Amino acid sequence: MSLSICLVSFYFLMSWSLFLFFMFLKFILMDIVIFIEWELLTLNSGSIVMTFLFDWMSLLFMSFVLFISSLVIYYSMGYMYGDYNMNRFIILVLLFVLSMMLLIISPNLISILLGWDGLGLVSYCLVIYYQNEKSYNAGMMTALSNRIGDVALLMAIAWMLNFGSWNYIFYLDVMSNSFEMQLICLLVVLAAITKSAQIPFSSWLPAAMAAPTPVSALVHSSTLVTAGIYLLIRFNVLMEGTIVSVILLLLGCLTMFMAGVGANFEFDLKKIIALSTLSQLGLMMSILSMGMPMLAYFHLLTHALFKALLFMCAGSVIHNMGNCQDIRFMGGIVNQLPLTLGCMNIANLALCGTPFLAGFYSKDLILEMVSLSYLNILIYFLYFVSTGLTVCYSFRLVYYSMTGMFNFKSLNSVFDEEWSMIKGMLGLLFLAIFGGSMLSWLIFPSPSVIVLPLNLKIMTLFVSVIGMWLGYEMSKFKLVWNLYSYKFYSLSTFLGSMWFMPILSTKFVSKLFLILGLKIIKSIDQGWSEMFGGQGIYLFIKNNSMINQYFQMNNLKIFLLSFIVWLIILVIVMI
Incomplete structure (x- = not known):
């Protein structure tokens, strides 16, 4: 039964993906935008309207999401086989x-907000899918981190009541300089950095790897974490030339650098790929804050292709190694899993920005535009060093998976066995190779020539080669590198634990905010507000009605007695 549901879902999503892609081609060639409004409720002068915006950007993104989702579901037929x-x-x-x-x-x-909260709720259900303590903790961290962004979005909705409509698209150009729109921009940016896991909300993304690997391939590479980026691409007009864009640029670059350094210290395969996702999200966020939304959108799409493929390959490796995720046990598995490792290394090379793969077209363009822009040395340094670190941890992964001896069990059965998983990977492999060039021709039909001095032009290639060499050397001399790590133990602990962000997000927040929240609920929500609110009024009316009922249900003597008392009171008042 479950396999038939998988197949039906796969064909349904794939057909819709192809339909939306052809619609995108028509919309971008003919420059069409369709705006649909459906009025749900009108109350006095305010109306609640359901609106849909179909333009080339939304259609292309939907097509990509549906394509990756269909292949992930097909892949799940093998990966989740036997699951009750x-x-x-x-x-x-x-x-x-x-x-x-x-x-x-x-x-x-x-x-x-409907879609945003739906993403948060369903991702929580998927993170806790395996129902153990680690999953529950990770799910709670994910839900609470994203909740901050949800509250910011609710506040933005409340503030937009000043304008008479929630269709922000009408107000972007008109009121971009007003204080109200700046405040709404700040709230939307807060929502976006929680959903896209920028500093200081980065700790939930590696923790969310407790979910099944197909979920990681879909949710934590191409859809959920890019929702914040997509929202800011739509709101990018508000950020131009403001202090918000400067703060966002710094946060994005620091996230990129922090994730790149952390991935070089990590040995958990899925967490390395999660930190790699975090690094690329920082890249998208920083280039978006520099006023280049189309480049951020381009990288968002190409990144979704090779990162979903990378997660799928990692899932296949983990599946074959009896659910072991430690890369130190994975020596020389290219001999047993040639097809999976081939796909994985192509995705790794695309991530590094190897020429003419998907990642090259977006990443190289972004770094050349950074070289062309008017930036300070810190931001420039963070961009290029983070690129070098990306290549460094990618080649570290290649070294651990392809060289040496198999370190897991002496008796092992490791082979490319599950065809549904392999077909799912091969479907994405084609786009991980050709997707970048196809998208660049479609999104940027007129080529832009970026003229730079030779030293800046080859800077990207230079940091990539240095990163590749460093990643290989560090992996080769693991013993020396480990001894150096122990020599500078405090620094290694700081860099390898995401700058202590998971500790701050759990112990500090739970001790301060959750306990404070409990006390506030006990004293106000369940205390004074109950006393002076609904519960107090209920008790007052109940007690008085019981006295009244006592008189009504009793015999004639009490009635006469009360009548005489009332009569005496009336006579005294009259006198």
Whole structure:
């Protein structure tokens, strides 16, 4: 039954993906935008309207999300085979895709919130899918971190009541300089950096790797974490030339650098790829804050292709190694898993920005535009060093998976066995190779020539080669590198634990905010407000009605007695 649901979902999503892609081609060639409004409720002068915006950007993103989702579901047929709750898993993935669709086509903050909260809720359900203590802790961290952004979005909705409509798309150009729109911009940026896991909300993304690997391939590489980036691409007019864009640029670059350094200290395969996602999100966020939304959108799409493929390959390796995720056990598995490792290394090379793969077209363009821009030395340094670190941890991964001897078990059965998983990977492999060039021709039809001095022009290549060499050397001399790590133990602990962000996000926040929140609920919500609110009024009316009922239900003597008392009182008052 579950396999048939997988196949039906795969064909349904794939057909819709192809349809939306052809619609995108028509919309971008003919420059069409369709705006649909559906009025749900009108109360006095305020109306609640469901709005949908179909332009080339939303159609292309929807097509990509549906394409990756369909292949992830097909891949899950092999990966989740034998799971008792397979139907529940597929339904959760489909709900997630529905929430993402709603978010993509909404130019209205109310319908954005529906999709936004849907993403948060379903991702929580998917993170705790395996139902153990680690999953529950990771799910709670994910939910609480994203909740801050949800509250910011709710506040933006409340503030937009000043304008009479929640369709922010009408007000972007008109009121971009007003104080109200700046405040809304600040709230939307706060929502975006929680969803896209920028500093100081970065700790939930590696923790969310407790979810099944197909979920990581879909949710934590191409859809959920890019929702914040997509929202800011739509809101990019508000950020131009403001202090918000400067802060966002610094946060994005620091996130990129922090994740790149952290990935070089990590030995958990899925966490390395998660930190790599975090690094690329920082790159997208920083280039977006520099006023280049189209480049951020371009990198968002190309990154989704090779990162989903990388997660799928990692899932296949973990599956074959009896659920072991430590890369130190993975020596020489290229001999047993040639097809999977081939796909994985192509995705790794695309991530590094190897010429003519998907990542090259977006990453190289971004770094050349950074070289062309008017930036200070800190931001320039963070951009290029982070690029070198990306190549460094990618080649470290290549070294650990391809060279040496197999370190896991002496008796092992490791081979490319599950064809549904391999077909899912091969479907994305084609786009990880050709997707970048195809997208660059479609999105940027007229080529832009970036003229730079030779030293700046080859800077990207230079840091990549240095990163590649460093990654290989550090992996080769593991013993020396480990001894150096122990020599500078405090620094290694700081750099390898995401700058203590997980500790700050859990112990500090739980001790301060959650306990404070509990006390406030006990004293105010369940205390004084109950006493002076509903519960107090209820007790007062109940006690008085019981006295009244006592008189009504009793015999004639009490009635006469009360009548005489009332008569005496009346006579005294009259006198």
